[in-house]
Amino acid sequence: MKMSIGKWVVAGLLTASVASANLLLNPGFETGDFTEWNAGGWYAGSEGDAHSGTYGGSYYVAPDQAGGSYFILDQAVDVVEGQKYDASCWMRFAGTANNSEQFMEVQWLNGLGEIMWGNGVGTTPVSGPQEYTQFSLNEITAPVGAAAASVRAVVHTTDVTSDNAWHTFDDFSFAASIPEPTTIAFLGLGLSGIYLFRKKKTMR
Numbered sequence: 617m618k619m620s621i622g623k624w625v626v627a628g629l630l631t632a633s634v635a636s637a638n639l640l641l642n643p644g645f646e647t648g649d650f651t652e653w654n655a656g657g658w659y660a661g662s663e664g665d666a667h668s669g670t671y672g673g674s675y676y677v678a679p680d681q682a683g684g685s686y687f688i689l690d691q692a693v694d695v696v697e698g699q700k701y702d703a704s705c706w707m708r709f710a711g712t713a714n715n716s717e718q719f720m721e722v723q724w725l726n727g728l729g730e731i732m733w734g735n736g737v738g739t740t741p742v743s744g745p746q747e748y749t750q751f752s753l754n755e756i757t758a759p760v761g762a763a764a765a766s767v768r769a770v771v772h773t774t775d776v777t778s779d780n781a782w783h784t785f786d787d788f789s790f791a792a793s794i795p796e797p798t799t800i801a802f803l804g805l806g807l808s809g810i811y812l813f814r815k816k817k818t819m820r
């Protein structure tokens with residue numbers, strides 16, 4: 617009987633950690649392609665293009681590319697409205713640049729799969745060369761009416777470029793935020809209650 621209570625507690629803790637698992641599939645492009653993603657014009661670069669593993673997702677901006685263009689790599693995952701989520705990825709900007717930038721954004725989709733413009737959130741754009749750096753959007757809340765999140769790598773040309781630039785992304789994560797501290801405290805109270813219960817039984 618004691619053993620079964622112990623197993624139940626362990627099972628409960630395991631369930632709590634599994635709830636924060638990465639919801640994205642092929643998050644680091646290790647299939648060597650964009651399986652599970654939408655990626656027109658992007659390529660899976662190897663070796664130095666990878667933050668971890670073998671591949672990263674890249675977009676190349678060439679000289680004289682028109683301004684005002686967006687090049688997007690995205691994947692949609694189901695969400696629960698009102699739930700908080702954490703998103704992150706690693707970004708690298710290589711080459712030379714004047715008028716291109718890259719950032720990660722999350723757009724919410726309604727039940728019809730349409731973007732709910734105005735509810736999304738993005739990281740500060742990176743507009744010059746940098747080594748792989750992690751960017752995060754923490755505790756973003758799925759708004760009322762949201763059925764899915766579109767997790768997006770965005771490359772944007774702000775004006776006609778003289779760029780010779782590679783915008784690369786790797787190791788995306790999108791997961792439900794961990795429980796609030798109050799929830800953890802409540803969980804702790806529950807565990808100590810079980811401990812007292814067991815101790816009392818042992819003393820008899």
Ligand SMILES: [Ca+2]
Nearest residue numbers: 644668669671
């Ligand atoms: Ca990778």
